[in-house]
Amino acid sequence: MSKPASVAAQPESFAFTPENRATADKIIARYPAERRQSAVIPLLHIAQRQHENWLPRAAMDHVAEILGMAPIKVYEVATFYTMYNHAPVGKHLIEVCTTTPCWLRGSDEIVGACKRRLGISPGETTPDGQFTVVEVECAGACVNAPVVAIGDDYYEDLDGPAIIAIIDQLERGEQPTPGSQIGRRGSCPQNGPTTMTSQSAISAKAADAGGLAD
Ligand code: FES
Numbered sequence: 761m762s763k764p765a766s767v768a769a770q771p772e773s774f775a776f777t778p779e780n781r782a783t784a785d786k787i788i789a790r791y792p793a794e795r796r797q798s799a800v801i802p803l804l805h806i807a808q809r810q811h812e813n814w815l816p817r818a819a820m821d822h823v824a825e826i827l828g829m830a831p832i833k834v835y836e837v838a839t840f841y842t843m844y845n846h847a848p849v850g851k852h853l854i855e856v857c858t859t860t861p862c863w864l865r866g867s868d869e870i871v872g873a874c875k876r877r878l879g880i881s882p883g884e885t886t887p888d889g890q891f892t893v894v895e896v897e898c899a900g901a902c903v904n905a906p907v908v909a910i911g912d913d914y915y916e917d918l919d920g921p922a923i924i925a926i927i928d929q930l931e932r933g934e935q936p937t938p939g940s941q942i943g944r945r946g947s948c949p950q951n952g953p954t955t956m957t958s959q960s961a962i963s964a965k966a967a968d969a970g971g972l973a974d
Contacts, residue, residue: 763846763847764817764846764847765814765816765846765847765848769816769847769848770816770817770818771811771816771818772818773818774807774811774816774818774819774821774822775822776806776807776810776822776826777810780806780807780810783806784799784802784803784806784826787799787802787803788803788826788827796827796828797827797828797829797833799827800823800827800829800833800834800837801837801841803823803826803827804819804820804823804834804837804838804844805843807819807820807822807823808844808845812848812849813845813849813853814845814846814847814848814849815838815844815845815846817835820834820835820838821834842896842897848885848889849885849892850885850886850889850890850891850892851889851890851891852890852891852892852910852911852930853892853894853910853911854874854891854892854893854894854908854909854910854927855894855895855896855899855908855909855910856870856871856874856882856893856894856895856896856906856908857895857896857897857898857899857901857905857906857907857908857909858871858895858896858897859897859898859902861898861902861905862898862899862902862905862906862907863906864905865905865906866905866906866918866919867905867906869906869919869920870906870908870918870919870920870923871893871895872920873920873921873923873924874893874923874927875893877923877924877927878891878893878927880892880893881893882894882895883895890930890931891927891930896909899914901914901916903947904916904917904940904944904947905917906918906919908923908926910926910930910936913936913938914938914939915936915938915939915941916939916940916941916944917940917941917942917944917950918941919941922941926941
């Protein structure tokens with residue numbers, strides 16, 4: 761969401777709530793006073809969460825003032841990372857990874873299912889303000905591709921019906937179960953273990969490593 765909101769959509773001012781200011785102060789205290797600018801990334805995250813998941817210019821200016829930074833320095837950080845939204849987004853921001861591993865594993869199907877189910881293309885928000893869909897670069901969970909991030913959660917090993925079921929749940933106000941949608945534990949092989957499949961192999965490996973063999 762790199763395109764900034766229109767001037768009309770920008771609030772005139774922004775300030776942390778007392779609770780968020782206290783959290784910001786705790787984060788700033790982790791750094792030497794002369795390095796307080798190192799807190800810019802977490803403070804921007806706090807500001808974004810406070811402001812319905814997008815960062816107006818006034819919020820970036822507020823963070824700049826607290827950290828004693830030139831506003832342009834904060835804008836540079838905020839526009840570099842795609843996690844910061846610069847225009848209003850839906851209540852549920854669906855970030856579909858379409859980088860090569862996810863693409864090879866079916867991200868086109870995920871994008872297509874979102875389009876059909878929600879009637880919007882990537883970069884758009886549903887008229888009711890509930891859902892925004894965007895395409896993103898690698899989400900860092902390639903082993904369980906294809907992957908979608910929604911809010912703070914990752915949904916993995918997806919296909920068209922799975923993402924539609926997740927959207928259905930969100931629409932009903934439910935919380936879908938994050939993680940692998942095919943029951944894969946962690947990032948184990950999809951068809952089960954391929955190494956260390958017998959006790960004798962495990963024992964031999966332990967003996968090789970100088971551990972206890974049975
Ligand atoms: S390519 Fe999709 S998570 Fe890495």
